[in-house]
Amino acid sequence: MQLRLRRQALAWLRDDLALYGKLAEREDPAAKQTVRPLLGHWPEDTDLVSVRDRDALGKLPEAERQEWQKLWADVADTLAKAQGKTAPEQKPGVK
Numbered sequence: 001m002q003l004r005l006r007r008q009a010l011a012w013l014r015d016d017l018a019l020y021g022k023l024a025e026r027e028d029p030a031a032k033q034t035v036r037p038l039l040g041h042w043p044e045d046t047d048l049v050s051v052r053d054r055d056a057l058g059k060l061p062e063a064e065r066q067e068w069q070k071l072w073a074d075v076a077d078t079l080a081k082a083q084g085k086t087a088p089e090q091k092p093g094v095k
Helices: 002-025 029-040 046-051 062-082
Strands: none
Touching: 002 029, 002 046, 002 062, 029 062
């Protein structure tokens, strides 16, 4: 049952992240401003510790752990875009 609920949560978070990503890519500063507090809360949200914290992720099966790690990397990337920055993994001019 926990696996099913985590998968459902991952799907919901992915859907929300996709919408926030579209807003973050706009040139409109108001759109980026909308994303920053909403998405910026995710890395601090105590309700997400069990799928974000390194120790908690270490208890998940490898495939599921990778999916969550990818989500958190994508969150960081989208948040960086909303803040007008390049994500840490990327270098300017490299795609």
